[in-house]
Amino acid sequence: MRTVVIGSGAGGLTTASTIRKYNKNMEIVVITKEKYVAYSPCAIPYVISGEIPSFQHIVMHTPEYYRKNRNIEIITESIVVDVDSEKREVVYYDREGNKRTLKYDYLVIATGGETFIPPIEGRDLEGVFKVKTIEDGMKIKDYAQKSTSATVVGAGAIGLEMAYGLRKLGLKVTLVEMAPQVLPRALDIDMAEVVLKYLKDLGIEVILGKPLSKILGDKDGRVKEVVVGNKSHSCDMVVMATGVRPNIELAKRAGCEIGRLAIKVNSRMETSVLNIYAVGDCVETVDFITGQPTLSPFGSTAVRQGKVAGKNIAGISAEFKPVLNAMVSKIGDMEIGSTGISELRAHQSRMEVVVGKAKALTRARYYPGGKPIYVKLIFDIDGTLIGCQIVGGERVAERIDAMSLGILKGVTCEELVNMEFSYAPPVSMVVDPIALAAEDAWDKFRKLK
Amino acid sequence: MRTVVIGSGAGGLTTASTIRKYNKNMEIVVITKEKYVAYSPCAIPYVISGEIPSFQHIVMHTPEYYRKNRNIEIITESIVVDVDSEKREVVYYDREGNKRTLKYDYLVIATGGETFIPPIEGRDLEGVFKVKTIEDGMKIKDYAQKSTSATVVGAGAIGLEMAYGLRKLGLKVTLVEMAPQVLPRALDIDMAEVVLKYLKDLGIEVILGKPLSKILGDKDGRVKEVVVGNKSHSCDMVVMATGVRPNIELAKRAGCEIGRLAIKVNSRMETSVLNIYAVGDCVETVDFITGQPTLSPFGSTAVRQGKVAGKNIAGISAEFKPVLNAMVSKIGDMEIGSTGISELRAHQSRMEVVVGKAKALTRARYYPGGKPIYVKLIFDIDGTLIGCQIVGGERVAERIDAMSLGILKGVTCEELVNMEFSYAPPVSMVVDPIALAAEDAWDKFRKLK
Missing domain, CATH: 3.50.50.60 (FAD/NAD(P)-binding domain)
Incomplete structure (x- = not known):
């Protein structure tokens, strides 16, 4: 029996490790487009700020570690392009660009999400970054070290953490948020005021209630200013912390039902297609309070879902429960x-x-x-x-x-x-x-x- | 209508303040043998250690504060000697030694507890201390400053905190505990081992499983050594952290039913005698897990009980629930x-x-x-x-x-x-x-x- 896992984030790797904990015989193969696996994306802002000394610190295990210690095969830098749920096989391009297929008995879709970048002028300029992979983090830190000012777009937890990190590096930082408050998903405005005051005390300029209209570049195609509302602000770099969109393409190709927000799964983390599971940022889950579908794009959620999927694949019944979307962040x-x-x-x-x-x-x-x-x-x-x-x-x-x-x-x-x-x-x-x-x-x- | 409260600890003063919160007209009189009121006895070890700069810091309010801001009268340095629950009056000696009586409509017995000092030779020597009142703390700190070594008897939270405090002052410290582990009420022995190792790393000598047999003095009647089991250890001072016995004498005189461990109260904090309540270290409460009577000698318990008693006296129904005896301590x-x-x-x-x-x-x-x-x-x-x-x-x-x-x-x-x-x-x-x-x-x- 073989389980194939697509994606090496917290959800995918936890599923793989959990299967192994309870089943010594299953063949487990993880296919990932990434080069580095088993790192913590939540830690990127803290490497930027210098609170964690280097990006090497946040990589916890290598593919070799998984092979040797957990008998889990990880195929890196490879892109899955199709899933045939009739034939039970995935089609992927390996790191050399060769097209390959791999049969599965169980498939786990852990394809995560992509940063949503608003379709505005200048989004492709040099100096515009997202905060998703460890490579993004490395590029931001490099670029920041030769910059003097930055605009961070989006005042969710990652936006705040990035703004703080860049400020701590010595940059002049402007934080732009469309909503009339910081942390609009997590806090009410009265509580957000306390955070806002703290950000201002740190010397971070915060612009609320206005969208980023465009990014302007210099003659070399590098960011030189942003326009927020009608006003322009000069800056050397732009960090997009504008939220994550679930990657659902492969699930669609496999014929899995898609819900209002992302891949639909039951409490066992099974999709609508037999023997295909999905976990992490690419699935929707149930809000405990409202009973409505919700996204829960947290590393800790992905881990908990991976444990449930892994147990079920290993034959141990487990259920993932509705979420509260509990969050915590530390800014200074x-x-x-x-x-x-x-x-x-x-x-x-x-x-x-x-x-x-x-x-x-x-x-x-x-x-x-x-x-x-x-x-x-x-x-x-x-x-x-x-x-x-x-x-x-x-x-x-x-x-x-x-x-x-x-x-x-x-x-x-x-x-x-x-x-x-x-x-x-x-x-x-x-x-x-x-x-x-x-x-x-x-x-x-x-x-x- | 007048409420008389006997005792100015956390339980007594919280009852008084809670009545006032919900009833502006009640006359409230607190009678206490203490000179300082509204201080935190839990903080004494942290003043000894120097983590809190002085004993003045832990006195939160004066009797004048209560009179002016809460219209609560506090009669200090006065000892209540009798309660007549027929006549509804308390008999006390004021600070000048005059015998006085005071009528009540509601009485709150918040007489706390006394440190239990084992009946051993040498317990009355100069240099033997208990840790109960702020004056005890002051005396210990004074004596410690002219001492080089101390024995702390009892490895409950207060014993550990005192041992740490004296060690931090630079004394050679020996901690003696009859039970085979530290924190026998709070921890199992496996968890206690972690604490034990930490105490040893701090340079505190810990003797477990042996009682303090006697204390020996020098020719001037000052502590010079302790005998633990058969072995003697020289030391300049002894701190008794040997637990607290509830003060139930006045409750007995008032005719209140006494339970297996202390004054019996119902969930409204009422004793068996009409209009007499009791709160704090002098009452017994119910263990949530076993359903049996238990003592819960914590400042936080006394405060919660005081709130319940105060609300009920003010005509707002409230109940005190069975306890878990949750505790926390910080040692270094x-x-x-x-x-x-x-x-x-x-x-x-x-x-x-x-x-x-x-x-x-x-x-x-x-x-x-x-x-x-x-x-x-x-x-x-x-x-x-x-x-x-x-x-x-x-x-x-x-x-x-x-x-x-x-x-x-x-x-x-x-x-x-x-x-x-x-x-x-x-x-x-x-x-x-x-x-x-x-x-x-x-x-x-x-x-x-």
């Missing part, structure tokens, strides 16, 4: 996290909500080094937690995880008010900021009665 | 936390359990500054989480809180394996250490089937 000394639905998105879905907020500290008031932390909790009108956003100087990620667990298990406002939080002066306040925010909401619920 | 660069039942205690209660463990890092492998983190999860045989212990270099407290929430909401091993954790390289691994530990347990469950 600020951690930003969110999970579940935002207040804005709840209103857009015509859900009635009650919100609780708290501004507190990460340590006891008198303990040196405590940092401000802002917590926002979103409850449905029955008092069940459906969303949480936290911005603070430390200890945000695990609080987000606690609230994710709370949402998944149906925790109520009253339960969070009374919740038992561990306490010691160097690591927390005697009443946790989450309990304070819950109490704020609880007081509002009381007045509603 | 190590955070230690636990919640729910330990493997040992589960065995002692004849519960069959499955354990999952993981050793991982607090950041992505390649991200500089990541620290080791050890996670142990304890599941009942049906796969429901009932306990968690974590030791690591950072980000322990909130993970413990997440697992507390999980236990309270009945999270299963399978749910934790598939759990959605937020991820970014500077703050977490792509698979959270908790998910790794859950997967370890999950593999064991699979083999049981």
Whole structure:
């Protein structure tokens, strides 16, 4: 029996490794267009900033490692062009350009996504970059070292991290976002204001509510300015952090059903075609709160999906559950996290909500080094937690995880008010900021009665 | 209407402040034997260590603050000697030694506990200290500054924190614990080993499995050595961190029912006597896992109980729920936390359990500054989480809180394996250490089937 995996990102390689963990005999072949495998794309901004010393650091394993230690064959720099699900074979061009076919018993489509680059003038100029592969990262770092200013387009987590990274390298940085706030997918505008202030304090110029209209080049075809709205801003380079579009072409060729947003899979990560699975940025999943299809383009999601697909292929039943799209990012000394639905998105879905907020500290008031932390909790009108956003100087990620667990298990406002939080002066306040925010909401619920 | 509160610790003052929050007219009087109120006893070891600059820092409010800002009267340095629950009055001696009585409509007993000092030879020598009040802390710090060596008795959280604090002051420190491990209430021995190694690396000598037999003094009546088992060790001072006994005398005089361990209260924090409430270290509460009475001598528990008592007195119905005794402590660069039942205690209660463990890092492998983190999860045989212990270099407290929430909401091993954790390289691994530990347990469950 042979499993062929298309794609060597977190989803593809986790699927391969998981199959191997539970099945020693399966032949496993991964085909990837990439040269480097098993690296963390989420880490690219932190190499740009210098917080991680080099790109070599973020490559965790080589294809040889997989061959020797896990008996997984990885065919690099090869492009799959077709899948024939009748014959159960994939067609690909290897690194020498030879066309080859490979039979499979199970196929895993882990083709990821491509950065969406808006169709504007100047998008092909020298000095315009996307942030997708490790090679993109290397090119950006090289180019940045001979530049003095940069425009980052898109204020999602990657946009913010790139803006910070380039700023830390000493560039004058402008961040452009079409939405009227930073992190529009993750935060409500009130929480985004805290982040915005921090970005400005770092010396990053932020332009909100306006699209990038065009990029202008010099006589050598290199970026020299961008036009945002009607105003032009000179800069040496442009980094597109404009979101990711799922790669669904091969799935289509294989006859897999495509959903509203990406490849459709069931909870076992099976596509509509027998023995073809799909995982990672190329699939759509279910939003836990709304029940609607959603994209969950996170490395951690891809890993969890890969584990589910791998177990099922190895004959161990496993299910991938609806997602909250919990996220966390660290920009300098600020951690930003969110999970579940935002207040804005709840209103857009015509859900009635009650919100609780708290501004507190990460340590006891008198303990040196405590940092401000802002917590926002979103409850449905029955008092069940459906969303949480936290911005603070430390200890945000695990609080987000606690609230994710709370949402998944149906925790109520009253339960969070009374919740038992561990306490010691160097690591927390005697009443946790989450309990304070819950109490704020609880007081509002009381007045509603 | 008048509420009298006996005791100015976290439980007493939180009750008073909570009543005031919801009732502007109640007369509120707090009677306390202490001179300083509204300080954090949990912070004492961190002042000893110098991590908090002075004892003044940990006093958050003065009696004047309460009078002016919350209209709460605090009578300091006064000792309540009797409660007459028929006449509804308390009898106390004020700071000048005058006997006085005060009528109440509601009484709150927040009398806390006393350090249990074993009845051994030498316990009254100069240089023997307990760690209860801020004055104890001040005396210890003074005495330590003219000492070169100390013995700390008891390896609970306070014992460890004191040992670390004195060591950081430059003393030679010996820690003595009767149990065969450090943190016997919080950790299993496998996890305690990690802490033990760290203490030894700090240069703290640890003697386990042996009681303190006696303390010997010099001709001036000052501590000069301790005898542990049969062996004597010279030292200049002894700090007793030997646990706390609830102060239940006044509750007894008031006719309140006393449980197996301390004052008995219902979920509203009411004692058996009408209109008498009790909160904090002097009450017993219910263990969430075993359903048995337990003590929960934490500042954070006292605050939560005070909020419940205060709301009920103010006419807003509130309930205090069974506890997990979640704890966290920070010793130098190590955070230690636990919640729910330990493997040992589960065995002692004849519960069959499955354990999952993981050793991982607090950041992505390649991200500089990541620290080791050890996670142990304890599941009942049906796969429901009932306990968690974590030791690591950072980000322990909130993970413990997440697992507390999980236990309270009945999270299963399978749910934790598939759990959605937020991820970014500077703050977490792509698979959270908790998910790794859950997967370890999950593999064991699979083999049981």
